[in-house]
Amino acid sequence: MKLVSCIPSFVLPRAAVLALALCAGVAHADQYSAVEKLIQSGQSALALEQLDAKIKDAPRDPQWRFLQGVAHMNEGHAAQATATFEKLVQEYPELPEPYNNLAVLYAQGNELEKASRALQDAIRANPGYATAYENLGDIYIRLAEKALSQAGTLAPVEQTRLQPKISALRLLVTRAQPANAAGAIAPTTAPATKK
Numbered sequence: 001m002k003l004v005s006c007i008p009s010f011v012l013p014r015a016a017v018l019a020l021a022l023c024a025g026v027a028h029a030d031q032y033s034a035v036e037k038l039i040q041s042g043q044s045a046l047a048l049e050q051l052d053a054k055i056k057d058a059p060r061d062p063q064w065r066f067l068q069g070v071a072h073m074n075e076g077h078a079a080q081a082t083a084t085f086e087k088l089v090q091e092y093p094e095l096p097e098p099y100n101n102l103a104v105l106y107a108q109g110n111e112l113e114k115a116s117r118a119l120q121d122a123i124r125a126n127p128g129y130a131t132a133y134e135n136l137g138d139i140y141i142r143l144a145e146k147a148l149s150q151a152g153t154l155a156p157v158e159q160t161r162l163q164p165k166i167s168a169l170r171l172l173v174t175r176a177q178p179a180n181a182a183g184a185i186a187p188t189t190a191p192a193t194k195k
Contacts, residue, residue, distance in 0.1 A: 001104055001135040003073075035067050044074040062092050069101060078105055089121070096122035096129045103135055112146065115139050138173075145169035 038047035069084035088098040099122035106115035122132035
């Protein structure tokens with residue numbers, strides 16, 4: 001699955017309240033970009049230090065908080081990242097990227113049904129969000145493999161008939177894994193800045 005690294009600027013005009021919150025100007029755009037670059041270069045711990053100060057100054061800024069969630073993901077702090085994204089989707093349900101990243105975290109924890117619901121919410125927020133559709137397809141493949149494996153466990157006499165389907169789905173899952181070493185769906189990594 002794909003991790004989303006930014007909240008695309010085309011999403012922002014759809015929400016007047018969010019647009020007001022993001023009217024930070026070019027100076028903030030440069031600051032967002034600098035923190036995003038730290039995260040992308042593997043310096044998430046340093047980014048988190050900077051984000052603490054940024055969030056203290058602007059606690060409701062969804063971009064700073066989104067970047068904080070991404071940095072926590074990169075540092076392996078799944079519980080903190082999950083809490084950040086869950087709060088973002090409650091406060092800004094019109095943004096699909098936090099839903100996508102929640103789905104990644106849920107998928108990594110093998111909570112596939114929760115991941116599916118989060119991706120469906122992302123698609124409701126933005127029906128043109130291709131990453132969510134791709135990730136939802138990956139989740140459906142994993143759910144199908146899980147269901148067929150369970151069917152084989154419950155009805156061992158059907159195992160011969162089910163095995164080709166299970167093998168084909170496992171091959172699809174294996175081919176999808178290079179996008180994310182853990183074999184999970186890919187998250188968004190940073191929000192877009194207001195230009």
